[in-house]
Amino acid sequence: MTTMTPATDPHAVPEDDTAALRTIDVRAGYDKRIIVDGVDIAVARGSYTAIIGPNACGKSTLLRAVARVLPVADGAILLDGTDIHAMPTKRLATRLGLLPQSSLAPDGIRVADLVARGRHPHQGMFDRWSTEDEAAVTAALEATGTSDLSGRLVEELSGGQRQRVWVAMALAQQTPVLLLDEPTTFLDISHQYGLLELFETLRSQLQRTIVVVLHDLNQAARYADHLIVMKDGEVVASGDPSEVLTAELVERVYDLPCVIQPDPETGTPLVIPRRVLRSGPAAG
Template identity: 45%
Template sequence: MNSIETQALSIGYGESLIIDDLNVTIPKGQISVFIGGNGCGKSTLLRSVARLLKPTSGTVIIEGKQITSIQTKELAKKMAVLPQSPIAPEGLTVYQLVKQGRYPHQSIFKQWSADDENKVNHALEATRLTEYKDKAVDQLSGGQRQRAWIAMTLAQDTDIILLDEPTTYLDMTHQIEILDLLFELNEKENRTIVMVLHDLNLACRYAHHIISIKNGKVFAEGKPEDVINAEMVRAVFNMECQVATDPLFGTPMCIPNGKGRCILKQNKYNNAVNA
């Protein structure tokens, strides 16, 4: 069974159509990544799947049900969403932030319980933030702060987690840290994870399923080795490249042709040959 499907989905802002008649399938229990050039509709699609943006036509299906038929609180028990660059109120501690993930499970008849506390503690442990739980979120490093937000989504205890560019503004070390964490959550807890990523090589390393978007439509969809090739990169990103095999992971690795040093190296080679 698939976790998420879109059926003839169209999304726009005003008279501008961003996503046009899109059919996408998100496999259950896997990591799926949306890739594509700037402005192609990746984040728009993710927001619509999260029911943060109403489509102009078509529908989103969550575990066999139309998303519009699911009450907001029930949807929050099925799916957690982490938008781009979220901001916590000044002075809010890590524990207080993570605790907010349990709000969909509270009601007049069900107040804070030992189970809620256990879920929060588990989220802190999984993100390696237990020792920082009393520290203000705005005092954390970029990587720690992103882990705190992910901990909040974990405390929500949903089978599906949506993340819009979770590695944006992070250095290389923190990018790998966050993606390793998400990979562990998928491996150990079978969470369905859907992300927007810009880095093709990281997308290939961590995704089971890649969806390439061009001009609001699916250009290619499937396993990284079936999607990532020089023709796709040329068509979707307007860039020439070589696609090799990652020596550590065996996944596709995109090497941009670029200019500059590449041209300089070629000129040196030509001069040596002609000398």
């Protein structure tokens, strides 16, 4: 677990050999517009890391760059000490999986067939479908509660059901490192917590490294053992949630006055927004 980034050096990265993922002065963006600017992070092997921050702060851009979906303008990204840009695509896909914010399934594809696509990195050109492939897909469907949907067309599913199916495809890929960009989007609160519990099981029982972008600060604090806080394309703090998530930081990053209290269920930081009465027509 990393310690909180010192306020005097927001880009400091611990020098150790426990990092599954490391970025060094990464700059990335779209159409020559830099969104992520000089970001250094270290994600410990076997950790549950949550990236938080306001909209448009660069969370998804960073995740896409780490997954090599988005090219970097500068800097390096290391996976177990190896630059990802020096790795063959298929090799990278067996080591690192990404669930993006939104995905489009081919028309007419059924759930089981979509989840099975997670096995492609593990198959050679002439390999046949194996018992290992079948077991991985079955386990992924069961873990996400989508087994009963396996014969359905993806296009017929609700938004929440589709999201769980995409998570199942990512799980079927069976990568040691799993990147998830807002995976609880479209899900009701029960399925939100169910997925976050599932990711904790993957981390604790299967030693997976989980990196997840979340908007809910209380969910991030409850499940993650490592927070990365971003604002305006930069990392402003990182470390243990109990050290990082303070009222001062929340107000500085989100412009939200709040109090922090221990969660009565877990003891983790609980963000409680202060009620601010505003004047004007909307106040009535």
